[in-house]
Amino acid sequence: MMATRNNDEVAAGLHTVSPVKTMIEAVRAGAWRRMSCGDGAHGPRVYDWAWTPIRTEFAHDRRGWVLAHRSISTGEIAYYRCFGRRGTRLRDLVRVAGTRWAIEESFQTAKNEVGLDQYQVRRYDAWYAHITLAMAAAAFLVVTRATEAAKGASEQATASPTTSGRSY
Structure with missing residues (x-):
């Protein structure tokens, strides 16, 4: 999983690419799911999440997705490129996205202290x-x-x- 910019282009169809922002905007409103990606400093980190497939071939029964989380309070959206096994569930991607917070906190602590x-x-x-x-x-x-x-x-x-x- 990799965080990405909203204008990062991925395969959206046969011989076409599209910015991840455009792909997520095409997701129907009812497809967004409110889920926690884990606990943070102030309790559960809850966002609205949506995903859509990246339309290209991947080796070894793998798939790719564009994942987005939308802040409940501000509506700000963050985007990720994800890769995993065919059959990976949204909640699995959300859990993995949530682990980034702990890693980023560790790096910030290391910047401040050492x-x-x-x-x-x-x-x-x-x-x-x-x-x-x-x-x-x-x-x-x-x-x-x-x-x-x-x-x-x-x-x-x-x-x-x-x-x-x-x-x-």
């Missing part, structure tokens, strides 16, 4: 080394925080309720 976006390199190997070190540092921080939180929770659980508030 300088993921602070590289000024010109060669691929230097960029790769920087990204690898930054993500390793981010993983270290996540594990360290989880360990400390678990340690604090176990210490709190073992403290006696009658003695934990006393000072001697």
Whole structure:
């Protein structure tokens, strides 16, 4: 699955291409389904979703779709190009689209905390080394925080309720 621009063109018919926005606009109004793509920072992320097939041949019993989610509050639409097995259901594509949020959050955290976006390199190997070190540092921080939180929770659980508030 790949997020795409509204003017990205895909196969819409025999020897024709069309922008994904035009393809989604052709979907009938009743075809939109309200679904959650997973929990976010403020609870379930619910959007209206629609999809339409990409009309081209794919190898190994695969299919392609244009997937769109529309914000319930603003009506803004985001578009995706999707590929999967024949028989893939809309809810499966929605679930996969929802995983992008966790990945984007992880990258934003790495940018803020370990300088993921602070590289000024010109060669691929230097960029790769920087990204690898930054993500390793981010993983270290996540594990360290989880360990400390678990340690604090176990210490709190073992403290006696009658003695934990006393000072001697």
